[in-house]
Amino acid sequence: MSNVTTKVFPTKQEAVSLVADQIETLIRDRAAAGKKAILGLATGSTPVALYQELIRRHKEKGLSFKNVVSFNLDEYYGLPGTHDQSYRYFMNQQLFDHVDINKADTHVPNGTVAEDKVDAECVAYEAAIKAAGGIDIQILGIGRTGHIGFNEPPAGPATRTRKVHLDELTRKDNSVFFGDISKVPHYAITMGVGTILDAHRVVLLAWGEAKADIIRRTLKDTPSDSCPASWLQQHKDCLFVLDQAAAAKI
Ligand code: GLP
Numbered sequence: 001m002s003n004v005t006t007k008v009f010p011t012k013q014e015a016v017s018l019v020a021d022q023i024e025t026l027i028r029d030r031a032a033a034g035k036k037a038i039l040g041l042a043t044g045s046t047p048v049a050l051y052q053e054l055i056r057r058h059k060e061k062g063l064s065f066k067n068v069v070s071f072n073l074d075e076y077y078g079l080p081g082t083h084d085q086s087y088r089y090f091m092n093q094q095l096f097d098h099v100d101i102n103k104a105d106t107h108v109p110n111g112t113v114a115e116d117k118v119d120a121e122c123v124a125y126e127a128a129i130k131a132a133g134g135i136d137i138q139i140l141g142i143g144r145t146g147h148i149g150f151n152e153p154p155a156g157p158a159t160r161t162r163k164v165h166l167d168e169l170t171r172k173d174n175s176v177f178f179g180d181i182s183k184v185p186h187y188a189i190t191m192g193v194g195t196i197l198d199a200h201r202v203v204l205l206a207w208g209e210a211k212a213d214i215i216r217r218t219l220k221d222t223p224s225d226s227c228p229a230s231w232l233q234q235h236k237d238c239l240f241v242l243d244q245a246a247a248a249k250i
Helices: 012-032 047-063 087-095 115-131 169-176 194-199 211-221 229-234
Strands: 003-009 037-041 067-073 075-077 136-139 162-165 187-190 201-206 239-243
Touching: 003 012, 012 037, 012 047, 012 201, 012 239, 037 187, 067 087, 067 162, 075 087, 115 162, 115 187, 194 229, 201 211, 201 229, 211 229, 211 239
Parallel strands: 003 239, 037 067, 037 136, 136 201, 201 239
Antiparallel strands: 075 187, 162 187
16 A cells, blocks of 8 residues: 655646645754754756746745755766756756855765776765754655656666666657757666665655656556556655646546
8 A cells, every 4th residue: 555645736836835845844943953954956947947946945045955965866976066967066056056055965876987996876865964963854756667766667666866777768858958869877876765765754756747757657456566656656755746637547
């Protein structure tokens, strides 16, 4: 049985407002207690509207990110943070450069680590999340293969942060950002499904009809490694925030 709570909104603007409320409450409560808020962040087109809303709240409502520590899900292997398609670059552009977060508190897996140091980098990433006390709220998008982060099928709860091979469908979907599929890396470093399931709260966002099939499989199929996102059904505190088009088949 799925534990997932699903909320469907007429527009993604209304949807991101609810998620921004949850993040704002966490940040402000922790700040009042003199503590850090630990956010797990995602890339792709899906969370952009959420980041815009958080920036708006920073500028117009004085929401400070000084007590926020962030961990991103994934990074392309081989791309430096200065590459305009790297996820480090994306996060700086879409969120970090527009709020008062301490850059030293923002973590994105290092995509330029040497082959023989990848395992150590991944172990260190997991350790850093643990040392911070775990992720309070993990934001997720979803790929049409059922991937969360870059956990392509097959992947299940035993997977941790590691280097992975990207599906051709994912490379094709992401080629719109690169301009040409030949430029899309074949590998990435990603948190594992198990890493994601360890987050205290998980919020998955999905917009548009292109996501309707995978959202149905994720929520309705028995959890299996062939749809990594379906393991979210077993999380104790997981919310799916959808627009009507993404929810059309559930
Ligand atoms: C990317 C990211 C995922 C993201 C997904 C969907 O490849 N690694 O974290 O959720 O694919 O992307 P989009 O939001 O652009 O549909």
